[in-house]
Amino acid sequence: MPDSTLTATSLSSRTGRVPVVVLPGDGIGPEVVRATRRIVDAAGARIDWHEAEAGAASFAKGVAIGVSQEVLDLVARIGVVLKGPLETPVGFGGKSVNVTLRNLFEMFGNVRPVKEIPGIATPFSGRGVDMIVVRENVEDLYAGIEHMQTPGVAQSLKLVTQKGCDRIIRLAFEVAKSEGRKRVTVVTKANIMKLSEGLMKRRFEAIAPEYPGIAADHLIVDNAAHQMVIRPEKLDVLVTTNLFGDILSDLAAGLVGGLGVAPSANIGERVSMFEAVHGSAPDIAGKNIANPTAMLLAATMMLRHVGQAAEAQAVERALFAVLKAGKTLTGDLAGRAGVKPSSTSAFADAVIAALDPVSPDVAAKATALAVPKVDPSPVAGTPKSRQVVGIDVFVEGVGPAEKLGPAMEAAAQGTGFTLKMISNRGAQVYPATAPLEDVVDHWRCRVLGPAQDDAKVAALLAKVSAVRPWMHLEKLQDFDGAPAYSKAQGEA
Ligand code: NAI
Numbered sequence: 001m002p003d004s005t006l007t008a009t010s011l012s013s014r015t016g017r018v019p020v021v022v023l024p025g026d027g028i029g030p031e032v033v034r035a036t037r038r039i040v041d042a043a044g045a046r047i048d049w050h051e052a053e054a055g056a057a058s059f060a061k062g063v064a065i066g067v068s069q070e071v072l073d074l075v076a077r078i079g080v081v082l083k084g085p086l087e088t089p090v091g092f093g094g095k096s097v098n099v100t101l102r103n104l105f106e107m108f109g110n111v112r113p114v115k116e117i118p119g120i121a122t123p124f125s126g127r128g129v130d131m132i133v134v135r136e137n138v139e140d141l142y143a144g145i146e147h148m149q150t151p152g153v154a155q156s157l158k159l160v161t162q163k164g165c166d167r168i169i170r171l172a173f174e175v176a177k178s179e180g181r182k183r184v185t186v187v188t189k190a191n192i193m194k195l196s197e198g199l200m201k202r203r204f205e206a207i208a209p210e211y212p213g214i215a216a217d218h219l220i221v222d223n224a225a226h227q228m229v230i231r232p233e234k235l236d237v238l239v240t241t242n243l244f245g246d247i248l249s250d251l252a253a254g255l256v257g258g259l260g261v262a263p264s265a266n267i268g269e270r271v272s273m274f275e276a277v278h279g280s281a282p283d284i285a286g287k288n289i290a291n292p293t294a295m296l297l298a299a300t301m302m303l304r305h306v307g308q309a310a311e312a313q314a315v316e317r318a319l320f321a322v323l324k325a326g327k328t329l330t331g332d333l334a335g336r337a338g339v340k341p342s343s344t345s346a347f348a349d350a351v352i353a354a355l356d357p358v359s360p361d362v363a364a365k366a367t368a369l370a371v372p373k374v375d376p377s378p379v380a381g382t383p384k385s386r387q388v389v390g391i392d393v394f395v396e397g398v399g400p401a402e403k404l405g406p407a408m409e410a411a412a413q414g415t416g417f418t419l420k421m422i423s424n425r426g427a428q429v430y431p432a433t434a435p436l437e438d439v440v441d442h443w444r445c446r447v448l449g450p451a452q453d454d455a456k457v458a459a460l461l462a463k464v465s466a467v468r469p470w471m472h473l474e475k476l477q478d479f480d481g482a483p484a485y486s487k488a489q490g491e492a
Contacts, residue, residue, distance in 0.1 A: 017046040018306045021074055021081045026055045027280025028290035029084025035292040035348035036082070036299045042352040043318070045303055045311040050074060054097050055086035066097035072104065081273040082302055084295065085280040098275075102137060107266035107273060108164065109171040110135040112249040113301065117293070119323035120257040120333065124232060129255050131228075131235040132179065134172040135245025137266060139164040142242045149471050150396045153442040160196040160241060162380035165203040170372035171267060172239035173211040178304065178369045179237075183215040184208070187224040187240035187248065195486060200241055221248070228252060253277060260291065260332060263298035265305065269371055274302040284331075288343045291330040293319065296351070310363035318354035322347070383479035390417070390448035390476040391457060392485070395468035396441050404468070405430035408445050411463040416456055417449030423488035433490035443468070444488070451475055 022037065024030040037049060052074055054067040066086070075081055081101075088096040101107075112133045116125065145157040172184050186204040188197040201218055208216035219227065221244045227235060228248065232255050240248060253262035262277040276294030284290055296319055303312035322328055328350035331341035342350070397404065401422055409419045422430040423446070424439040445464070450456045457473075464470055477484045 019048045019078045022049045023054045023083045025084025026087040027282045027285040032292040032295040033084045036295045043311045043314045083275040087280045105271035107268035109267040110137045111265040114252040118320045124255045128233045132237045133249040134239040136168040136242045140242035165200045167374045176237045183236040261293045265301045274298040289331045307368035309366035310358035314358045318351045321354045322350045387478045388452040391451045392474040394472035395470045397468040401429035407467045415460045417447045420446040428488045428490035
């Protein structure tokens with residue numbers, strides 16, 4: 001265990017060496033991590049490795065979350081982690097340690113570089129694919145706030161915050177800066193989700209001018225998926241919300257050879273963790289045949305993160321030279337190349353033999369990634385005026401709209417509220433705009449009136465309940481005179 005007063009920053013400034021927690025993990029983890037450490041050390045990287053345990057071995061010892069408090073303390077103190085794949089326990093209820101680590105240390109950004117790898121043939125080989133996908137990692141639909149509204153209608157809350165947007169957008173620009181990239185593209189569905197996805201787009205437009213050397217633009221997510229396949233070489237840095245990032249980063253990995261060769265970084269203000277995208281591959285574990293490429297590329301991201309870009313470049317060049325030569329390849333690639341498979345350790349030896357001295361030019365320019373810090377206040381943006389102008393009350397029932405509408409109008413009478421409209425799955429059905437026969441038992445009744453008065457809302461709800469049971473209520477607010485809620489399709 002290291003001296004508890006030492007942190008990554010204090011140690012690196014005193015000795016030029018950077019402490020890193022290494023979690024070899026499960027399955028093939030120890031094999032690919034061992035190969036990676038040997039190569040990184042041979043390249044002259046100044047890393048002090050602090051090996052620790054997490055995953056299956058910890059679960060087996062009865063550590064309920066698969067990582068002990070002692071290891072969590074070490075991670076918190078050192079702040080940089082190189083992690084092998086960790087098995088998600090099946091059958092005894094344990095949670096994924098990967099997710100636990102990401103959440104405990106609020107690693108809000110997932111960064112996935114996607115670059116053509118020499119010697120790994122794909123339908124896109126030779127096109128020069130070289131993009132970085134920066135994915136928001138903690139918000140959006142992953143908050144997992146879900147409710148069955150009726151027995152047949154499920155709801156999932158998509159939470160997007162200004163704070164969350166600001167830090168992922170700034171991270172994308174900082175990544176672009178540190179990697180010498182020219183353009184950052186924000187990917188959203190702001191055309192449909194004008195408030196949640198729209199917040200991401202608006203914050204991007206507000207922040208982009210702070211990075212004048214980097215071009216900034218926007219793509220709608222469906223077009224982004226299309227562009228990634230049609231013209232992937234044109235894309236540079238992409239930043240997006242959690243679910244879209246989940247999908248697009250796997251799509252991107254597929255362009256250059258799949259998840260087996262893809263590295264990723266989880267970035268937080270206090271802790272950043274670097275890993276391969278693949279899992280523990282139990283089918284080939286312990287045989288010294290796994291491909292360490294993804295883990296090694298994760299280590300190059302880690303080296304750049306701690307300001308050792310020249311060592312990262314040396315490792316990457318040697319790796320690419322070995323892959324391009326196509327003589328020493330692990331079993332997953334050897335067959336396609338028509339050569340005899342080499343072991344994990346023989347592959348590592350070949351990479352070490354291919355290492356050139358680090359470039360002094362790159363070393364001189366190397367700077368650690370500046371992880372953006374955002375205002376820790378939970379409140380972002382205070383409108384000068386805000387007003388509650390009504391409520392959306394969601395009721396259950398079979399309809400039809402032409403009966404529910406007058407019944408709701410009658411319920412609102414004498415309460416100070418008036419029914420504006422009723423929608424079903426987002427489309428206005430009362431007053432009818434177009435014939436809509438395909439409805440479900442979940443109706444949104446938009447009622448305008450004195451909703452700032454809780455007693456009046458309660459009186460209205462009592463009368464609504466007499467018509468249909470309600471299960472969900474939303475306040476309609478105006479911020480600075482503008483509606484802070486969306487309209488139904490067809491709503492005037
Ligand atoms: P997997 O990625 O471990 O394996 C899928 C296939 O790819 C297998 O045939 C495997 O042999 C092959 N493969 C993976 N990495 C390879 C490498 N470096 N060299 C050669 N072949 C390789 O995915 P699977 O089987 O779905 O998951 C196994 C375990 O890993 C599960 O417990 C899962 O929860 C965990 N996992 C952990 C991750 C992490 O720690 N970030 C990510 C994904 C899965």
